[in-house]
Amino acid sequence: MLWALDQSLASEASFLALTETLTSPLAKVILWGTASFLSYHALAGLKHLVMDAGIGETMRGGVIGARAVFALAAIAAAWWGVALW
Protein backbone atom coordinates (compact mmCIF):
# COMPACT_ATOMS: atom_id res chain seq x y z
CA MET A 1 0.00 0.00 0.00
CA LEU A 2 2.91 2.34 0.76
CA TRP A 3 4.46 1.44 -2.56
CA ALA A 4 1.11 2.36 -4.21
CA LEU A 5 1.03 5.69 -2.34
CA ASP A 6 4.59 6.39 -3.47
CA GLN A 7 3.79 5.59 -7.11
CA SER A 8 0.54 7.57 -7.01
CA LEU A 9 2.38 10.74 -5.98
CA ALA A 10 5.70 10.38 -7.81
CA SER A 11 4.55 11.52 -11.25
CA GLU A 12 1.57 11.49 -13.60
CA ALA A 13 3.15 8.60 -15.57
CA SER A 14 3.62 6.45 -12.45
CA PHE A 15 0.06 7.36 -11.33
CA LEU A 16 -1.34 6.07 -14.64
CA ALA A 17 0.87 2.94 -14.52
CA LEU A 18 -0.41 2.27 -10.99
CA THR A 19 -4.02 2.69 -12.15
CA GLU A 20 -3.28 0.07 -14.83
CA THR A 21 -1.72 -2.36 -12.29
CA LEU A 22 -4.45 -1.98 -9.67
CA THR A 23 -7.32 -2.52 -12.12
CA SER A 24 -6.01 -5.94 -13.26
CA PRO A 25 -8.30 -8.85 -12.19
CA LEU A 26 -5.82 -10.30 -9.66
CA ALA A 27 -5.10 -6.89 -8.09
CA LYS A 28 -8.85 -6.30 -7.73
CA VAL A 29 -9.28 -9.58 -5.84
CA ILE A 30 -6.40 -8.62 -3.51
CA LEU A 31 -7.84 -5.10 -3.02
CA TRP A 32 -11.28 -6.58 -2.34
CA GLY A 33 -9.84 -9.00 0.23
CA THR A 34 -7.84 -6.26 1.95
CA ALA A 35 -10.77 -3.81 2.04
CA SER A 36 -13.20 -6.48 3.28
CA PHE A 37 -10.81 -7.61 6.01
CA LEU A 38 -10.19 -4.01 7.12
CA SER A 39 -13.96 -3.35 7.24
CA TYR A 40 -14.49 -6.45 9.36
CA HIS A 41 -11.63 -5.45 11.69
CA ALA A 42 -13.01 -1.88 11.99
CA LEU A 43 -16.57 -3.12 12.71
CA ALA A 44 -15.31 -5.59 15.33
CA GLY A 45 -13.24 -2.76 16.82
CA LEU A 46 -16.28 -0.48 16.94
CA LYS A 47 -18.14 -3.26 18.76
CA HIS A 48 -15.32 -3.25 21.33
CA LEU A 49 -15.76 0.51 21.83
CA VAL A 50 -19.51 0.06 22.29
CA MET A 51 -18.86 -2.69 24.84
CA ASP A 52 -16.28 -0.45 26.59
CA ALA A 53 -19.19 1.96 27.12
CA GLY A 54 -20.95 -0.85 28.98
CA ILE A 55 -23.45 -1.70 26.25
CA GLY A 56 -24.04 -5.33 25.29
CA GLU A 57 -21.80 -6.88 27.92
CA THR A 58 -24.23 -9.67 28.77
CA MET A 59 -24.06 -13.14 27.18
CA ARG A 60 -27.09 -12.28 25.03
CA GLY A 61 -25.65 -8.86 24.12
CA GLY A 62 -22.37 -10.50 23.10
CA VAL A 63 -24.13 -12.91 20.74
CA ILE A 64 -26.24 -10.13 19.20
CA GLY A 65 -23.16 -7.91 18.83
CA ALA A 66 -21.08 -10.63 17.17
CA ARG A 67 -23.92 -11.46 14.74
CA ALA A 68 -24.41 -7.77 13.92
CA VAL A 69 -20.68 -7.42 13.18
CA PHE A 70 -20.73 -10.50 10.89
CA ALA A 71 -23.82 -9.23 9.07
CA LEU A 72 -22.45 -5.70 8.59
CA ALA A 73 -19.05 -7.07 7.51
CA ALA A 74 -20.80 -9.23 4.87
CA ILE A 75 -22.70 -6.17 3.61
CA ALA A 76 -19.44 -4.17 3.53
CA ALA A 77 -17.67 -6.95 1.59
CA ALA A 78 -20.54 -7.04 -0.95
CA TRP A 79 -20.39 -3.25 -1.21
CA TRP A 80 -16.62 -3.31 -1.90
CA GLY A 81 -17.31 -5.89 -4.60
CA VAL A 82 -19.86 -3.61 -6.27
CA ALA A 83 -17.52 -0.63 -5.97
CA LEU A 84 -14.56 -2.51 -7.50
CA TRP A 85 -16.29 -4.32 -10.42
Next chain:
Amino acid sequence: MVTSVTSFSRTGLSDWLIQRVTSIILLAYFLLIAYQLMGSVDYTSWKALFEHTWMKVFTLMAALSLAAHSWIGLWSVFTDYLTERMLGPKGNVIRLCCQLSVSIALVAYVIWVIVIVWNY
Protein backbone atom coordinates in the same frame (compact mmCIF):
# COMPACT_ATOMS: atom_id res chain seq x y z
CA MET B 1 4.73 -4.88 40.42
CA VAL B 2 6.28 -6.71 37.50
CA THR B 3 6.10 -4.61 34.34
CA SER B 4 6.16 -6.12 30.91
CA VAL B 5 9.31 -5.26 28.96
CA THR B 6 7.96 -5.57 25.41
CA SER B 7 4.47 -4.06 25.62
CA PHE B 8 4.11 -0.67 23.93
CA SER B 9 3.79 1.59 26.97
CA ARG B 10 4.83 -0.93 29.67
CA THR B 11 1.41 -0.74 31.35
CA GLY B 12 -1.78 -2.45 30.24
CA LEU B 13 -4.02 0.46 31.20
CA SER B 14 -2.20 2.93 28.99
CA ASP B 15 -1.84 0.35 26.16
CA TRP B 16 -5.62 -0.09 26.39
CA LEU B 17 -6.22 3.65 25.97
CA ILE B 18 -3.61 4.06 23.19
CA GLN B 19 -5.20 1.14 21.32
CA ARG B 20 -8.58 2.92 21.35
CA VAL B 21 -7.33 6.40 20.48
CA THR B 22 -5.22 5.08 17.58
CA SER B 23 -8.19 3.01 16.34
CA ILE B 24 -10.30 6.18 15.98
CA ILE B 25 -7.49 8.02 14.12
CA LEU B 26 -7.02 5.04 11.77
CA LEU B 27 -10.76 4.70 11.14
CA ALA B 28 -11.05 8.43 10.33
CA TYR B 29 -8.04 8.26 8.00
CA PHE B 30 -9.18 5.17 6.10
CA LEU B 31 -12.72 6.57 5.73
CA LEU B 32 -11.23 9.76 4.23
CA ILE B 33 -9.04 7.77 1.82
CA ALA B 34 -11.95 5.48 0.84
CA TYR B 35 -14.17 8.53 0.27
CA GLN B 36 -11.49 10.14 -1.93
CA LEU B 37 -11.01 6.95 -3.98
CA MET B 38 -14.76 6.46 -4.46
CA GLY B 39 -15.05 9.70 -6.42
CA SER B 40 -13.16 10.08 -9.67
CA VAL B 41 -9.51 10.53 -8.75
CA ASP B 42 -7.00 11.92 -11.18
CA TYR B 43 -3.35 12.70 -10.59
CA THR B 44 -3.84 16.47 -10.21
CA SER B 45 -6.53 16.31 -7.49
CA TRP B 46 -4.81 13.42 -5.68
CA LYS B 47 -1.48 15.25 -5.61
CA ALA B 48 -3.20 18.51 -4.55
CA LEU B 49 -4.77 16.66 -1.61
CA PHE B 50 -1.37 15.49 -0.36
CA GLU B 51 0.10 18.96 -0.78
CA HIS B 52 -2.02 20.29 2.10
CA THR B 53 -0.10 20.46 5.37
CA TRP B 54 -3.07 19.02 7.30
CA MET B 55 -3.10 15.97 4.98
CA LYS B 56 0.64 15.42 5.49
CA VAL B 57 0.17 15.68 9.26
CA PHE B 58 -2.94 13.44 9.19
CA THR B 59 -1.04 10.83 7.11
CA LEU B 60 1.87 10.88 9.55
CA MET B 61 -0.56 10.59 12.49
CA ALA B 62 -2.15 7.58 10.78
CA ALA B 63 1.29 5.98 10.22
CA LEU B 64 2.29 6.50 13.86
CA SER B 65 -1.12 5.22 14.98
CA LEU B 66 -0.74 2.14 12.77
CA ALA B 67 2.67 1.44 14.33
CA ALA B 68 1.37 1.77 17.91
CA HIS B 69 -1.91 -0.08 17.16
CA SER B 70 -0.09 -2.99 15.46
CA TRP B 71 2.51 -3.19 18.20
CA ILE B 72 -0.13 -3.41 20.93
CA GLY B 73 -2.35 -5.81 18.95
CA LEU B 74 0.44 -8.16 17.94
CA TRP B 75 2.01 -7.99 21.41
CA SER B 76 -1.30 -9.35 22.74
CA VAL B 77 -1.35 -12.15 20.18
CA PHE B 78 2.34 -13.09 20.56
CA THR B 79 2.35 -13.07 24.37
CA ASP B 80 -0.85 -15.20 24.34
CA TYR B 81 0.19 -17.80 21.78
CA LEU B 82 3.96 -17.72 21.18
CA THR B 83 4.86 -18.70 24.75
CA GLU B 84 6.73 -21.45 26.60
CA ARG B 85 3.39 -22.86 27.69
CA MET B 86 2.12 -23.16 24.09
CA LEU B 87 5.35 -24.04 22.26
CA GLY B 88 7.78 -25.35 24.88
CA PRO B 89 11.27 -23.94 25.52
CA LYS B 90 11.52 -22.53 21.97
CA GLY B 91 8.47 -20.31 22.67
CA ASN B 92 10.40 -17.39 24.14
CA VAL B 93 12.91 -17.34 21.28
CA ILE B 94 10.18 -17.50 18.61
CA ARG B 95 8.16 -14.75 20.33
CA LEU B 96 11.10 -12.36 20.65
CA CYS B 97 12.14 -12.97 17.03
CA CYS B 98 8.58 -12.18 15.89
CA GLN B 99 8.43 -9.04 18.05
CA LEU B 100 11.80 -7.87 16.77
CA SER B 101 10.76 -8.39 13.12
CA VAL B 102 7.45 -6.62 13.66
CA SER B 103 9.04 -3.64 15.41
CA ILE B 104 11.70 -3.22 12.72
CA ALA B 105 9.00 -3.38 10.03
CA LEU B 106 6.84 -0.79 11.84
CA VAL B 107 9.74 1.66 12.22
CA ALA B 108 10.55 1.18 8.54
CA TYR B 109 6.90 1.90 7.56
CA VAL B 110 6.86 5.14 9.55
CA ILE B 111 10.13 6.33 7.97
CA TRP B 112 8.84 5.35 4.52
CA VAL B 113 5.63 7.36 5.04
CA ILE B 114 7.62 10.43 6.11
CA VAL B 115 9.83 10.13 3.03
CA ILE B 116 6.85 9.73 0.66
CA VAL B 117 4.67 12.47 2.11
CA TRP B 118 7.39 15.08 2.45
CA ASN B 119 9.14 14.26 -0.81
CA TYR B 120 6.51 15.26 -3.34
